[in-house]
Amino acid sequence: PPLESLLNLDEIEELAHKKIPQKAWAYYYSSSDDKFSKGYNNQVYRNILLRPRVFLDCTKCDSSTTLLGHKVGLPLFVAPAAMARLGHPDGEAGIARAASKFGAMQIISNNASMTPEQIVADAQPGQVFGWQLYVQNDRKKSEAMLARINKMSDKFKFICLTLDAPVPGKRELDEKQNFLNATPVAAAAKTADEPSRPGGGGVGQQLFWGTAADLTWKITLPWLAKHTKLPIVLKGLQTHEDAYIAAKYAPQVKAVILSNHGGRALDTAPPAIHTLLEIRKYCPEVLDKIEVWVDGGIKRGTDIVKALCLGAKGVGVGRAALFGLGAGGQQGVERTFEILKGEMETCMRLLGAPDVSALGPRNINTRMVERD
Ligand code: FNR
Secondary structure, eight states: OOGGGOOSHHHHHHHHHHHSOHHHHHHHHOOSTTOHHHHHHHHHHHTSEEOOOOSOOOSOOBOOEEETTEEESOSEEEOOOSOGGGTOTTHHHHHHHHHHHHTOEEEEOTTOSSOHHHHTTTOOTTOOEEEEEOOBSSHHHHHHHHHHHHTTTTTEEEEEEEOSOSSOOOOHHHHHHHHHSOOOGGGGSTTTTSSOOOOOSOHHHHHHTTBOSOOOHHHHHHHHHHHOOSOEEEEEEOSHHHHHHHHHTTTTEEEEEEOOGGGTSSTTOOOHHHHHHHHHHHOTTHHHHSEEEEESOOOSHHHHHHHHHTTOSEEEESHHHHHHHHHHHHHHHHHHHHHHHHHHHHHHHHHTOSBGGGOOGGGEEOHHHHHO
């Protein structure tokens, strides 16, 4: 079907499922254990109701904003997700070209299937990237990558350190697929220069081989400061306590991403919205000290708007970008952005909000979520 005939993210996902290799589907779609957190990440948005105001001029609607002081066309960003080429040859560079058309920010995975140089090769002036780091047991490897990223600081504006997956979750769909089709994925990975990896487990487990599980506030942040001047964004925070600690590390730490890794790490971990509500209740000052971004379960423009109303500055999509790519390469990702931007602007107009700064807690009712 022509991409324009796909009207929502579910339809794009359905097409991607038909088009991409089974192995890619199993890796992208999978989540941990009973898949509760993955489902609830999306469901939680159904439990937040909107409170539209009427009799307001909504001829114009501006969905642009800033992230870490950089102007972006949308509060929507591409979360780091490994192995885009497993689903489509356009890969992470195709996502980057699509993002540039919307002025959207993109975070490149430590386990991307293309080099960072290749991915940003066609970047437009002002296009913003972050680079996501999984610190390796062999610190020298991570230090070498940081040195490479530092050299491209006109494009890479921050380092995103992921903390919610010191070990991979138990993703059974991905593991099962590996049993059925035991071709090692390591050949396709950027880190394929590493000697022998154990063959078992799914794509996720193979990619995690060599990742450090011994990171701490006191040791890892000073180590990072030694190897990069770029600001740090901490990804995978799931409690108000950790958000509070993170804010104490400002200005080195400039933002946190509330995330449970799309339900791929600890199952029954909370969706970002719960953590955001905790922060508002116990330590709202965090929202003034650092930027708070969220990801997980975003399927509709209304989901994005609800997170913004609660104080999130940026809202990320992981699978949606990969499924857009799988459905139609770069153009599929463009269609994904177009749908989300359109839905978001319609939502803002119907709420009576002419721009992102007009959104606040008064635009939503969270009573159902606070009860659960
Ligand atoms: C991810 N995610 C992820 N996160 C990260 O920090 N580094 C990574 O390499 C990856 N890799 C990855 C691969 C795939 C296939 C998926 C689906 C996800 C997590 C990602 O950044 C994000 O937190 C979630 O994807 C958000 O949830 P949704 O949007 O997929 O529901």
